[in-house]
Amino acid sequence: MPFYKEYLNYDGFERNCIGYQRRFSFWPRRCWLSGRWLWLCWAYRRTAMWTGPGDPVFEHRWYDPSEFLLYELKGSA
Numbered sequence: 391m392p393f394y395k396e397y398l399n400y401d402g403f404e405r406n407c408i409g410y411q412r413r414f415s416f417w418p419r420r421c422w423l424s425g426r427w428l429w430l431c432w433a434y435r436r437t438a439m440w441t442g443p444g445d446p447v448f449e450h451r452w453y454d455p456s457e458f459l460l461y462e463l464k465g466s467a
Contacts, residue, residue: 403449406438415452422451423461434458 411434418429434453439446453461 403436403438403451406440406449408437408439410434410436410458412455419452421454421457423457424454426454426457428452428454 412432413435415428415431415433418427419433420426421428421433432455434455436451436453438449438451440449441447
């Protein structure tokens with residue numbers, strides 16, 4: 391049963407992730423993990439690329455630096 395539960399929570403972002411960058415957030419954005427506002431501060435931006443029959447689509451998720459560090463150390467689980 392744990393496999394089925396994991397399958398329901400799967401969104402595919404990790405599989406299609408092409409990298410991350412440390413960027414300065416000029417516009418207000420929310421941290422994907424904690425929901426905190428990221429504005430006029432350094433943050434990490436992960437990018438996923440979705441391909442299909444048309445043009446590729448890029449999805450960006452923003453993370454607070456401390457939350458991103460813990461997320462990576464825990465193995466993105």
